[in-house]
Amino acid sequence: MKHVSKRLIAGAALLAIAAVSSPTWAATPNDQLVVGTSLAQVISLDPQQGSDAKTMEILANAYDRLIAFNPETSEIYGQLAESWDIDDTGITFHLRDAKFASGNPVTAADAAFSLVRLFKLNQSAAAGLKTFGFNGDNAESLIKAVDERTLRVDFAVPVIPEALLYRMSNGPGSVVDSVEVLKHVSNNDYGNEWLRTNTAGSGAFKVRRWSPNELVLLEATPNFWGEKPAMKRVLFRHVPESQAARLMLERGDIDIANALTAPDVRSFEGKEDFVIDKAKTGGFYALAMNAGREPLNNPEVRRIIAAYGIDYAGIAKTIVGPYGRARNVPAPQDWEGAIENPDWSFRPEEGKELLAKAGYPDGFSLTIKTIAQPPRVDIATAIQANLAELGIKVDVIQGSGAEIVAQHRARDFDLLMPQTSATEPTALGSLDNFTNNPDNSAAANNAGNFVWRSDWDISEMHALRVKATQELDASKRLPMVEQLQKDFIASSPAVFPMFERFEPLVLSARIHGYDAHPWGLTRLEAVTKTD
Template sequence: MKHFSKHLMIGAAFLAMTAVVPATFAATPNDQLVIGTSLAQLLSLDPQQGTEPKTLEILANTYDRLVHFDSEDNFAVKGQLAESWDIDDTGITFHLRDATFSSGNPVTANDVVFSLVRLLKLDQSAAAGFKTFGYNADTIEGLVSAIDDKTFRIETTDAITPDALLYRLTNGVASIVDSVEVQKHINNDDYGNEWLRTNAAGSGPYTLNRWTPNNIVILEANAQFWGGEPAMRRVVFRHAPESQAARLMLERGDIDIANALSAPDVRTFENKDGFVIDQVKTGGFYVLAMNAGHEALSNPLVREAIAYGIDYQGIGQTVLGPYGRARNVPVPEDWEGAIANPDWSFQPEKARELLAEAGYPNGFSLTLKTIAQAPRVDLATAIQANLGEIGINVRIQQGNGADIVASHRARDFDLLLPQNSAADPTAIGALDNFTNNPDNSLEANNAGNFVWRSAWDIPELHNLRAEANRERDAAKRLEMAVELQEKFIAASPAVLPLFERFEPIVVNARVVGYEGHPWSLTRLDDVTKTD
């Protein structure tokens, strides 16, 4: 019997605190959840800094946001710390519930102000989404205010509609931190960043017990959580980057969920009783980033040749499998406003003709950088083979999350394989990462900007996207989204979507109540486990 489900079910347990896979383990206890995953990209637990998918799942359980969206209810925005909110012509006023941080301090509107000001003042890549909407370090303090302890207000800018701002506030980077606690740990005006990188100061259903890099993260149930103490007393994120080892651990019952398996290992669970497979649609993409600062890659003809030099369907079937589907337009194909895919099928002869027209009849060599985890290593190998057929010699350089992310942000690459998520669950939100680059100069040092990292100067696309963000007429905004997609394809993008990205998760069917979130903001407070 094949088991597929839209709603995941997982269970839990507490393992020995080591990265080495032990020979045997008892079944995981009913009040503990163990997740086998890759912690390679877990670089910081500061919610105004950490943006990688595995980081976000930890932050989603140690912090609250004002609001969240429900992917099972047509992306409806619902309250978290905010019980209600009022929208007017110039801003949004939020009314907060009674809640306390894990420290025992009450959650107040001053904490919300502090958190959003902190996000923009730190001015790291996590702030990029709010900067797109006209908020920055110089203006943020004048745009947010605490009316009283339980009432917070944020003014809209002329670059954003209130609905889009609500979605932006559902992002993990808008998590609310305990301002009283964080201010005790400020060092050299760092807004408490050094301390928050390895500690937690939130009001979420869990508190941070331990984090050992590339080994383990342990969360403990927060007895003071406003939603009631979670059923799972402890949650363990176990570093299990080797897919085969993680598969064996899941089969033995040593872990309850695996979310970093290779496509073949995911498929081994299709006919196994007692397991559930789900493909969470992330709204994001696996992307081939091309550095347009490289002489050859600055040429649109070369970029178009590369687009025709990749076997999307073949890679999708043999490598990606449950991890995604071929898609070269940066809006998921089943979202409102999405256009049809261009004809960028594998056409090596046409690709070689484009290279010759661009002045490279004999091809050239490039280095492709990738994080060493599934499925990106296999994806890189397949792209290497494809591009070799059109005369581009590709050398693959693997690295850990810190190394590859740093190279991406520093424009230190030829080709690179990042992944991303939609800024908001709308066509315009999906396009944000791909069409936003206000200043392409090296001096701008806008490392938080996805397009800037590829040195791709796109003033026409940028201005049209900004205009669409300001448009309050939904029909007109959708027309602009269509136009943006068409112009994006015509420009032979340096940030080339390869595959719409899914997150395949395999779980033990004993667990009830787990629902994978498109942005990895998966809350675990409602998870229970059956015998």
């Protein structure tokens, strides 16, 4: 998706912006980019830990991966890898000549260290690649530096090579400067405590300052292997209030706004100084139900809520708008292999009768937890009103990204509204968040897995998903992908899609070369600004 950009923010110097709590804003200089966004979910700058879209938006510019993919064509191309060879047992990567921001050379040993570190840390960021059999025990034997510029990754299990490449192109595949990171290891934490607030990458920028829920300031590094970026600095400002962000964009205080409500996005329609754009993420706004708690442990109750209790069409029209479209199958409707949507619609009288037959004539009470950012709060409030008509009393609990994500991972919720992204731009990749749960036990502590977080045991569905990921013949794999979706709908899912998720943004017409990435991995080295 090619995107044109528009105005920038900051006054004379972003250093002054970063240092002053209430600066006076002016039209932004041509060598500085200011993004108004929500930083609520940015809780760690460690690329093998922080995996939400807003964190990736920052880290994609401080780090390189071995490979990346073009969101317009789905073509995989090299970043630190100039080329790669695929054989029956693995992939060999050949690295380019590059340096980290520190000046240290990028080597295959750094790439091996980074990938092994991902599995040793065993954070939720590793979930996408663990699907292919990698783990903290086998990573060192499967991922090795052959020489200074050659990395070998052996397959842990039979795998579709392109699927593995797509997942390696995501943020957790970032290559860190092992020399720098190893200086900061404490208590065998693989440098995690230090990397939570510092960057050690080879991207076009490095993090100069991070103040949680306030700002992140990036500064161009002279050691970048690619073309020198036109922007000397990039400032991500925490502007969680949509109306405030809209006004700042209109008066030139920020160049890009990507956390606006649907009405505020629409307010820019027809304005020649701005461009509205959106990235199709391949993911969803979802509803997670805790199948380990009554009455949500009853499949019939879950089915009633999903199939009768939510006005998907109405919410899509009045709230979601440019953020998405109604969709309950966990594969975008226009992707190959996606099946038709089920007949899930708002039928409160039928739902109320079915709840009575299921043993709940007087309904029951639940809470729904959501991160306090658009459009999730408004969706949660609409669900609250919908379920009230079935006799289900719902209290909405808002929180920061750190709070809600931690409670999700701890299975500490009744209902919760997460969002997903496709682990690869295929129907099978999109299904991963909804059909992957190898071990549902509490002892497994597989908190990187959405299904595990909902305490939903799906051993048969998981087995079919594994079989599909290991089927190299596409003509045989496609029927498995279709069957997975049918089984999912029939299963009274404990976590299911509500709306296919887009990421709308509004840019000042001064901005050029901004190419929004569906996974939040938007690179900024090619961005320029005109008067």
